[in-house]
Amino acid sequence: MWTQEIQCRGNESQIHLCPTSPSHKNNCSHEDDLSLVCADKKNVRLVGGPSRCAGRVEVLHRGQWGTVCDFYWDMPDAAVVCRELDCGEPVDAVGGAKFGPGSGTIWTNRKTCTGSESTLKNCGSVDWAIYDCDHTKDAGVICSDIRLIGNSSCSGRLEILDDQTWMSMCAAAFDQQDAEVVCRELDCGAPVQVLGEDAFGKGDAQMWTQEIQCRGNESQIHLCPISLHKKSCLHENYQGLFCADKKNVRLVGGHSRCAGRVEVLHRGQWGTVCDVGWDSADAAVVCRELDCGEPVDALGDAHFGPGSGPIWMYVLLCTGSESTLKNCGATGWGLHACTHNSDAGVICSGHKPSRLINGPHLCSGRLEILHNQSWVSVCAAAFDQQDAEVVCRELDCGAPVQVLGEDAFGKGDAQMWTQEIQCRGDEPQISFCSVSSSHKHSCTSDNSVGLICSGKL
Template sequence: MKRKEFIRIWTGEFLSLPTSGARLIGNSSCSGRLEMLHDQTWMSVCDAAFDQQDAEVVCRELDCGAPVQVLGAAAFGKGDTQMWTQEIQCGGNESQIHLCPTSPLHENNCSHEFNIGLLVNGTSRCAGTVEVLHRGQWGTVCGDGWDLADAAVVCRELDCGEPVDALDAYFGPGSRPVLMKIAICTGTESTLKKCGSIQLPDKCLDKSAQVICSEVRLVGGSRCSGRLEILHDQTWMSVCDAAFDQQDAEVVCRELDCGAPVQVLGAAAFGKGDTQMWTQVIRCRGNESQIHLCPTNSSHKHSCSHEYSVGLVCAGLMRLVGGNSRCAGRVEVLHRGQWGTVCGVDFDMADAAVVCRELDCGEPVDVVVDAHFGSGSGAIWPNRKLCTGSESTLKNCGSVQWGSYLCDHTKDAGVICSGNLLQRPLCFILLMMHLPERGS
């Protein structure tokens, strides 16, 4: 079931959390197991003690909008706190849960099997203009400097898979005031509210942050390889290998901006997973931009277990060109279906570490610039990145806007990873093993 958070694309939200006597423990700050602070102790709440009017107050107290669903039976885990067993009797218009009257339950032997949980603010789409909720007011996020690292945080917070694109005008200008100025995310934050921000004058007059998230993801491998999961009715589902073919793979790799499909793997090659199974046959032509645009055959379903989850290997969105192995060369990045080079100005070992990790090429050995591996062609993506060196992909590093930084191909960045050097001793050993003895 889809959780709803502080941020939205068209209809989601962002939280500036006040001091509160209530909290939600789960995947986000706006959905989870309810805990209340009582006598300096956090306590879980029995589901028999809580109703929709109480939920109205909790969501209002957390600045999370309206409640969508109240869930019992420890839907967000049992927890290990003490249990609050008094019945809460909110009128629904209180500003804090502790302002609501309480009374002892007739049956107060509630266990952790019956903790209460909340999902707030409804479903959301995974593409559009980013809007945030702050102190009861909806507004947009400044689109100047908005990049894929920022988009990655939004997609993660909304449980919408990987970021495909970071935009500022594709869906038209925002119609609400700008509440969050220029975001500075590293790409690893769990929520947008945890990113830094700066305010520059006259920078956000006609630019609203926008994102396109994938609604598909590859799990258990890398950014561009793994067990396929698709988002359906706000639930991530694994796909039966009998329901998926090469044309479907073309669409998934395109949607993830991961190049062409290399291999479709069945029999749970990337693990079984624990999601529900998608068993309808997917009938992509191969030219669709998203898997959800492909027709399905609901009348032809496969009886499928997790033993037959489909896996996919795409070509990837990064390569090294012009070196003597796949782990050394000019850095090239796939963006919107186009290969381009990376500007070498300020390209450093932290950036190189991300490149080597993404390509499974070991540790960075050296950074070479000024087109050491030859000048590339096509677009030049800016560096000016905020890589810490721990990111899983170069696209998740912060940067100035793609394609906007002045650079030419004489400054193309190159990287040498340790995966390249490891081959040299091996070749030397094999050579010595095959040398004939002197005099033979």
């Protein structure tokens, strides 16, 4: 038992800085052990924005609020802030004191976050109180006020942030124009289906019943007016939404979709990437994101021609394992010292549009072809010797030895391609062959075609 009296004034940063009474000892037993409950406290806040989820980033360190320099401030950093504040997904990482200059200490962030940290103060190695910046370069964040709870980030039960609480959306208070804005804000494609009837479950959230009245062209849902009239949701008819998945990167100006100038979609606008520091690890992320195989070359100097519009990313710090280029660290989002003469480009190996699976070697197996980003099996009745010539050549597998039906290599789980493929036999890839657009073969028995080529036996 510690029995000396602690005599804090209350403004000390640590208890050991408080004086104690060296002589007087209180009469205590363990029945008098002290307990204390402190309120949980966030070490980061957003100031000067339209809501608690958008504004200038300020960090609490040793009792003092300070700002963050926008040098190396990027989307993974913004993701950490949004998560720490329970503010949904990051919409933008901004610099240049977009939400006004702060005052006092600048807690300069010298390393980028990976995006998975639980708090901004856990990101990398932070050099506290090094004044490389002034307050005209204070960093800011815009987080989303909405989220979809379901199977993916682009489909699920819609929840909206009301002050400090996530609330489910009443289906009666939501329409197609509102869905357009939600899908855009979440960096998804266009709305595919607006669902009620608790399609994604009811959840535990309270119900938001005010009607949202978007025009459909707003960038965020909080910019839409709302009606003070409250809809009746007696049956807890929660709103569900399917948005199309959307690629946030594309390759432009090359000979195929897997080669070209790198362009990134951010807040509805396509922009380029500066070639400073552009390397094979960065290229690997782009190729993986586009399902384009392995990186062949990472190019600069506007190899595929200069782009236009914003230059979104500068000095990327990809490890090569990221799922999307926007998750890579960078020296700044939209902050750069580049021109479009330094636009970055990529050449990826590209995925071949056909493959043989379940065979004893690489050049035999059940044939599947790539159609609309999905692998489909081919009906044996829709495939002949000329088609086999093309597939074996495309796969570097020599000449066809045998074309097999009757599910020789198993049925698999893929859907069935039943249109007739009409190759001449001299095409370099199956995708260059014409297909019969109207006649479809009957493959009720899932009679998938199998193929044995001469190579690599």
